[in-house]
Amino acid sequence: MHYDLIVIGMGLSGLMAAKTAAADGQKVLIVGKGMGSLCLFSNTIDVLGQSPTAMKMTDALSQWIEGHPLHPYSKVGLKNVEEALSSFLSLFPLPYSFQTIDNRNCLLPTGAGTLRPTFLIPTTMVGGISVDEGRELIVGFKGFKDFYAHYVADQLRCRGINLELPDLLSQEPTATALARLMEMKSFRENTGREIKKQLQGETRIGLPAIMGTHDPARVKDDLEGIIGAKVFEIPILPPSIPGMRIFNRFKEWLIRKGVTFLLGYSVSKAALKGKRCERIEVLHPPVITSYSADRYILATGRFIGGGLKADDEKVVEPVFNLPLSQPRSRENWFGDSFSSDLPHPIHGAGILTDASFQPVDAGGNMILENVWTAGSILAHHHCIDEKSREGIEIATGYAAAKHALEK
């Protein structure tokens, strides 16, 4: 089968690249072994969380771009970052949409009871903005081990309660199991009534982020209707239900647009001829299938995603064996303390590209003329410390696809 574009990697950057190409009418294949960090970590959309909350994001970004010429945002450019974010937002119409508060970062409570700055906030989390009035009730579930209402409440100086779960669960109550339960009307209503019974004048209810995968806005509305108070979700340990919502929405849209979706398989090899990628080989045990395209976008993420691999000496990119920017030796990968002020040097490692996201060698020479790269696999960002992961994924996925389409 021959395609206009093959996207390798099914995290947010790959999905965004596929969306951009599909919107342009291209025949697209997206292949990925998993759903990327999206379903582990992403709840809201961070763009540049480390910038001051007082600053408009546009100003923060343009300042950042000025100070960091090699950063992925600088290659995308301010205008295209904003276009990319709009393109992402257009996938999420009401009722489950993402919004900003006055185009600035704002603080949301987390599963450790800390406050965390972020930019685009889903409908179900908006109610958690500025929880500093002690008027919140944090609600957990007995037997659910990834959220502790009293832990969160004690940090936020408010009250916490734990609700009993019905015995009908034949499995461990995981985040996904709870999300499915929340989609059952009876469970949701019982939960709402139980919370209402236990209210002591609180006006906002914080729940772990498990309010359903398919129609979270409905879950929220129903709960608010029964309880008579605002309800908001709190990000918890992985997996991330809000991340799965994003994934599902992309998947539904892409498939409707005719994109071929190949989930659960990894690319075992890229066949090159001169400066071109001819085809990729995908391992469907026990057979290997080849797929070819005019252009390829590599968006395989960092270590968890498998885009980068570390042996005991160096970091490598396993699909194309692309040259990487990386610390000189293993001793320099990590700092002496876990939470040092400076990011661990290994997090800055990644693929070197030109301004159009085509991989280059250390001398800046293009390596493959029909391959582009996107997402966290790129060099010269520290998305954990910058709090820029989703922003970089969205912006570079969009930009890499735009550049690929132009050529």
Added chain:
Amino acid sequence: MDIKTEVLIVGGGATGAGICRDLALRGIPCVLIEKGDLASGASGRNHGLFHSGGRYAVADPEASRECITENGILRKIAPHCIEETDGFFVSLPEDGLAFRDKFLQACEKVGIQTTLLNRDEVLSLEPELNPNLLSAVKVPDGAIDPFTLVLENARDAELHGVKILLHSEVTSLILDGDRVKGAKTKDRIRGEEYTIEASYFVNATGAWANQILKLVGLRIGMALSKGSMLITNTRLNHGVINRCRPPSDADIVVPNDTVSILGTTSIRLEDVEHFEVTPDEVSLLVQEGSKMIPAIRETRFIRAYAGIRPLFLSEEKGDDRAISRGFVLIDHAKRDGLQNLITITGGKLVTYRLMAERTSDLICQKMGRNTACSTHSNPLPGASRPAGLRERFKQFSAARGEIVCDCELVPRKEVEELLGTEKLRDFQDILHRTRLAKGTCQGGFCVYRLLGVLHDSKMLQGDSNKILKGFLEERWKGIRPILWGAAVKEEELIEYIYKGIFNF
């Protein structure tokens, strides 16, 4: 709160806990004081080898004989702490067979039963071994759970009326002529200070022995030797694998439950409090260990750690060559004229009981009492309890409910039961007493959950993120040296949880 007792034992390692159990069984009142938790020094920081004595048979037959005798006794009194795996002394082509023959003779002399196995025989028992090996000698080595051993000794002592003070340190010793009259102590958590008066004082502080002796102006010749170890993610060997050559770096791989522990190095240290595993040590352990078990080169490690061996230097002038792995019992009455102070140090985990016996004998002799030791025939309280992986699986399947630690399958119920029965002072005490934070993620998930459980049960209130951050830094010391390969993935996950989702 001032305390009066007959014997004050300083140090809650295997030796100290063993002494207080021994004395308690002889009906002698005593108190144990420990500045951290039980087994927080070398007793808890070793590779968990249940020695047959084989390792020392050639160089130190006396220490070796002690080991094999105690090996037999511990199998009877502490079967629940021991996995009877056997051990193999493996000769590689570069080692030749000269040492092996010496080894066989030496073992016979000290009474260690050996079986000589040829290449195919040993490979059928231990398929991960280097297929080029020449031969292997089977000895009755095994794996021991040092934490349980120490906790059980302490528990039995408590059942016999001994008072155990944890997280409390001796700040000074009060002298009265040629006797120690009392110890000034401080509770390190509450800051409370109090005095313990006793007729006899035992310094069982291992590597810290000179810090206690300094309080009365004394010092013994002791070398501190750091030994570093690596823990693999899976168990690579059924039995203990030793290199059949004179003791050297990285010559042992001890199986332990679901993992293997690769050890050790030996580096002289000056400071007993500050030490860490260096990158060079990690490289050396992997390089040398993989000669015995080639899979070590590919395997994933989950942690590096180090312990300090207190090695006693012979006090005869000019004789620094005989650093014994055997133990020393110093009667400061004879040595320094201080009538009621005893220091016991050196030795091996497997000889802790003998060390306790000799110390208690000396105390009895000083007291003019004639009560015999009974610890060699008196099983530890949990000895009748079935142990091992099979038992853990049975408990686990019966427990149901929430699993706090997915790596090691620790049920919340187990944690809550512990909270109900033990007077725990510190959340680290809970980690010591369960398998929490011992698995692949090294507490990346379960310590947050543990703190959550503590908040649920109102045992913690307020800012627990400070505790969590402290734990992550402590954890980092063991993780950073082994960060390559798959471990980098795990670390990216953990880092993103705490710095990303939780914004630490």
